Amino acid sequence: MTEPVPFAGMRRGSAEYRRASLALFLAGNATFSLLYCVQPLLPEFAREFGLAPAGASLALSLTSGALAVAVFLAGAIGQAMPRRSLMLGSLIAASLLNLVAGVATHWPWLVAARLLEGVALGGVPAVAMAYIAEEMHPADLVKAMGLYVAGTAFGGMMGRFATGWFTEFGSWRIALGAMGGLGLAAALGFGLLLPSSRRFVPQRGLGWAHHRAVWWRLMQDNGLLRLFFIAFALMSVFVTLFNYVGFRLVRPPFSLGHGAISAIFLTYISGIFSSSITGHMTEAWGRRPVLAMGLVAMLGGALLTLSGALVLIVLGILLLTLGFFSAHAAASGWVGQWAGPDKGHAASLYLLFYYLGAGITGTAGGWFYQHWQWPGVVALTGGICAAGLGVALSLRPR
Numbered sequence: 001m002t003e004p005v006p007f008a009g010m011r012r013g014s015a016e017y018r019r020a021s022l023a024l025f026l027a028g029n030a031t032f033s034l035l036y037c038v039q040p041l042l043p044e045f046a047r048e049f050g051l052a053p054a055g056a057s058l059a060l061s062l063t064s065g066a067l068a069v070a071v072f073l074a075g076a077i078g079q080a081m082p083r084r085s086l087m088l089g090s091l092i093a094a095s096l097l098n099l100v101a102g103v104a105t106h107w108p109w110l111v112a113a114r115l116l117e118g119v120a121l122g123g124v125p126a127v128a129m130a131y132i133a134e135e136m137h138p139a140d141l142v143k144a145m146g147l148y149v150a151g152t153a154f155g156g157m158m159g160r161f162a163t164g165w166f167t168e169f170g171s172w173r174i175a176l177g178a179m180g181g182l183g184l185a186a187a188l189g190f191g192l193l194l195p196s197s198r199r200f201v202p203q204r205g206l207g208w209a210h211h212r213a214v215w216w217r218l219m220q221d222n223g224l225l226r227l228f229f230i231a232f233a234l235m236s237v238f239v240t241l242f243n244y245v246g247f248r249l250v251r252p253p254f255s256l257g258h259g260a261i262s263a264i265f266l267t268y269i270s271g272i273f274s275s276s277i278t279g280h281m282t283e284a285w286g287r288r289p290v291l292a293m294g295l296v297a298m299l300g301g302a303l304l305t306l307s308g309a310l311v312l313i314v315l316g317i318l319l320l321t322l323g324f325f326s327a328h329a330a331a332s333g334w335v336g337q338w339a340g341p342d343k344g345h346a347a348s349l350y351l352l353f354y355y356l357g358a359g360i361t362g363t364a365g366g367w368f369y370q371h372w373q374w375p376g377v378v379a380l381t382g383g384i385c386a387a388g389l390g391v392a393l394s395l396r397p398r
Contacts, residue, residue, distance in 0.1 A: 009137030012144075016195045020135065021147045023194035024128055027087055028151030030186035031124045033159030034094050034117065035063060037179040038101075039242055040164040040262045041172045043250050048172075049107040053247050054366025058111055060243065063118035064235075065359030070122020072352040077123075083131045088191045090123030095183030102176030129347040133336035135197060142282055142333045149329045150272045153321075157268025160242075164262020214345045224338055224346060226391045230291070230331050231354040233388030236361035237298055237381040238324045241305065243362050244369045244377050245317065254310060267318040271325035278329035288395050290330045295389040297323025302382050306375060327392075 010017040038045075038059045046056040074086070097117040104110035128148060136144040159179060166175035218224055245264070249256045281290045297319050304316025332350060339346030361384065368376035 010135055010140070010144075010195075011137045012140040017136070017140070017144075019193045020195055021144060023190045024132065024144075024148045025151035025154070026186045026190045026193070027091065027124055027128055028148050029155035029158070030091050030095070030183045030190070031121055032152045032155035033162075033179055034098050034155075034183050035067065035121060035159070036060070036156045036242075037098070037159035037163045037176065038063075038114065040160050040246055040258060040265065041167060041175065042243060043246050044167060044172050044258065045107075045110075046247075051107070052366065053244060053369055054363055057243050057363050057366050059114050060239070061359045061363040062111055063114045063121075064239070064355045064362060066115050066118030067121050067125075068352050068355030068359060070119045071126045071355060072122075072348045074122045074126050074348060083127050083197050084191075084194050086123045087127050087131075087194075088187060090120050091183065091187035091190060093120035095180045095187060098176055098180035098183060102173045102180065125351050126344065126348040129332060129336060129351075130344040131197065133343040133347070135195075141336070142278070142329075143280075145333045145336070146278050146329045149278075149325060149332070153268050153271035153325050157265050157271070160265035160268070161262045164258045164265070168257055168259035168262075211345065214342055215349060218339065218342060218346055218349055221338070223395060224335065224349070226395055227331055227335050227338070228349055228353040229391050230295075230327070230388050231350050232357040233295075233384050233391075234298075234324060234328055234331070235354045235357035237302065237385045237388075238320065239358040239362045240365035240377060240381050241302060241317070241320060244365055244374070245305070245313075247369065248374050249310075249313075253308075264314055264317060267314065267321045270318055271321045274322045274326045274329075278326050278333075281326070282330055282333070287330050287334045288392065291327050291334075291392045291395070292389060294323040294325075294327025294330065295385060295392055298327070299323075299382060299385040299389065302378050302385060306378055 010020060042053070042056040042059065045051060045059055046053060049056075074090075077086070094117050097113050097120060101110050101113035101117065104113055129145070132144050132148060133141065162182075163172070163175035163179060166172075166178055242265075246261050248254070249261050249264075278290060301316040301318070301320030301323060304319060305313050307313060307316070332347075335346050335350045336343050361380070365377050365380060368380045372379070
């Protein structure tokens with residue numbers, strides 16, 4: 001009798017690859033639209049609740065910080081639970097909590113709902129990265145990761161853009177409610193489309209001692225540690241600049257409304273394309289050059305925003321977005337390949353550093369903005385970006 005051929009992974013062009021790609025696109029879209037939908041609302045929060053920019057940023061920074069810890073823990077929990085069920089439950093819970101934030105009448109209640117939303121969202125990113133690394137054929141892994149990252153880019157864009165326009169013509173409460181409803185719709189599509197795991201073997205009965213040992217071993221790997229720092233740098237720069245550009249543009253000489261400011265987030269479209277073609281670029285040039293080029297583009301984009309001309313500011317944000325999504329797709333795919341059998345744990349560490357960058361630097365940027373205005377924000381993020389570039393250039397293929 002002929003032995004069955006082991007499943008080698010979903011191949012691009014197959015029906016299950018298309019279903020999985022669309023489902024993961026929806027998951028990335030919902031996760032990041034829910035996470036970042038408050039970003040264009042930070043000046044509105046500051047006005048309504050009487051907050052400083054750094055205080056208003058807590059609506060995003062605390063969510064990102066909670067997400068960082070939750071993602072870290074989800075990497076361990078996801079070793080025992082079905083990946084599809086964990087991601088689906090996380091999307092539903094996060095969407096419901098966004099609805100709660102929309103009806104909060106006091107700032108502490110809104111922040112508490114957003115904090116819990118960050119915890120709920122933690123069940124998606126690390127588990128999605130591990131699912132892709134396990135279920136996709138190695139030849140199509142980078143392309144699949146690029147499509148997932150494209151979904152996160154689309155979600156980040158639509159979350160920011162839609163809430164800005166809902167606020168312009170309605171209110172920020174309507175905006176948050178609408179994003180919660182769209183998140184529930186995306187969760188439904190995800191649940192119907194995603195194929196069940198075929199290569200995932202649940203590892204039940206593993207205690208925290210096992211997970212700590214794996215995490216510690218991974219942290220001893222110099223290459224992975226550098227990739228984790230790059231994750232911190234990427235998100236630090238990206239979120240901090242987007243957090244405070246609205247405060248700058250709502251004031252003279254620009255005096256833009258919420259709708260006009262949110263339109264700037266359409267630059268995310270460039271991220272959808274850049275993350276999707278990163279797979280082709282890494283195949284042609286290798287991961288390190290693509291990662292370095294992404295960081296150079298981010299640094300150049302940050303410096304362009306120092307201009308007093310709105311068109312150059314928008315061009316700088318566009319360049320920053322292109323670089324961010326290219327670098328993130330290259331780095332996250334590299335982590336999965338580098339970690340070998342410990343993909344889930346490595347993905348959770350990568351995303352822990354990634355979201356800590358958003359939570360820590362995203363709030364610290366408010367202090368720089370209060371004291372040195374926009375040049376202070378660019379100095380902070382430019383320095384972090386330059387450090388990330390230096391680390392990226394020091395990486396060598398494994």
